[in-house]
Amino acid sequence: MPELPDVEVFRRLFEQKALNLEIAEVAVNSPEMLVGIEADAWRSKLVGSQFTETLRHGKHLLTALSGGAWVVWHFGMSGFFSVFARMDEEPPHDRVRIDFASGSRLGYSCQRKLGEVGLTPSPDTFLKEKGLGPDALDPSLDRSSFVRSLSTKRGTIKSALMDQKLLAGVGNVYSDEILFQASVYPGARTSDLQEERLAAIHEAMRRVLQQAIDAGADPQAMPEGFLLPRRESDASCPRCGGSVEKKKFSGRSGFYCPSCQSV
Numbered sequence: 001m002p003e004l005p006d007v008e009v010f011r012r013l014f015e016q017k018a019l020n021l022e023i024a025e026v027a028v029n030s031p032e033m034l035v036g037i038e039a040d041a042w043r044s045k046l047v048g049s050q051f052t053e054t055l056r057h058g059k060h061l062l063t064a065l066s067g068g069a070w071v072v073w074h075f076g077m078s079g080f081f082s083v084f085a086r087m088d089e090e091p092p093h094d095r096v097r098i099d100f101a102s103g104s105r106l107g108y109s110c111q112r113k114l115g116e117v118g119l120t121p122s123p124d125t126f127l128k129e130k131g132l133g134p135d136a137l138d139p140s141l142d143r144s145s146f147v148r149s150l151s152t153k154r155g156t157i158k159s160a161l162m163d164q165k166l167l168a169g170v171g172n173v174y175s176d177e178i179l180f181q182a183s184v185y186p187g188a189r190t191s192d193l194q195e196e197r198l199a200a201i202h203e204a205m206r207r208v209l210q211q212a213i214d215a216g217a218d219p220q221a222m223p224e225g226f227l228l229p230r231r232e233s234d235a236s237c238p239r240c241g242g243s244v245e246k247k248k249f250s251g252r253s254g255f256y257c258p259s260c261q262s263v
């Protein structure tokens, strides 16, 4: 599922390939992916306009239109953008396609249709409506505000990191990586963690997300010592060589090393 680093990679692709180009045509192949707006209304907002800037907040990408509104993109479990020129290059699960006057096309694919595409007057309006917490890489989410907001949480540390109302951008995969790097057991009760361990999780969160972006969110390009390319039971732990285990935490399957991650 696309998380903060993946969506940041999508944002950079969008910046490179979709800004300041006149939108000639829009195809809505799966109208049910649009939230809060009819396909015709959405289409007429885009055609003749241009995208002028991008903003990522957690797992959401917002792209400004020269007409004033912002298109909101969420990638669900399997969404991604592709850029192509010829129609025979269109991916099979393209739900929305934007054709630019220049001849290039931007496709939004989402095989399982769990993503969402919408329109909002402004990023502030959207963030308030969704009740999203600060982006996990926002400088305002510093060590002390991170510790303060987590110290009020009940439940496991893994579910706290994945709570988008607390902080936005971390999901199942990166919560595992952050806790592995911080040597914290995913099932630890957040309220049992001392301040210095929460601070270590904050430090790991910043480092892991930035390193994952630097790796283009490609599992095979992650730094040595990442758990991410070894998300399978009985894979060997990159730190101690022991067995990686899979277990459900708050209903989500997590991967961890029982030797390296203590409560």
Ligand SMILES: [Zn+2]
Pocket (backbone or CB within 6 Å): 237, 238, 239, 240, 241, 242, 257, 258, 259, 260, 261
């Ligand atoms: Zn280990």
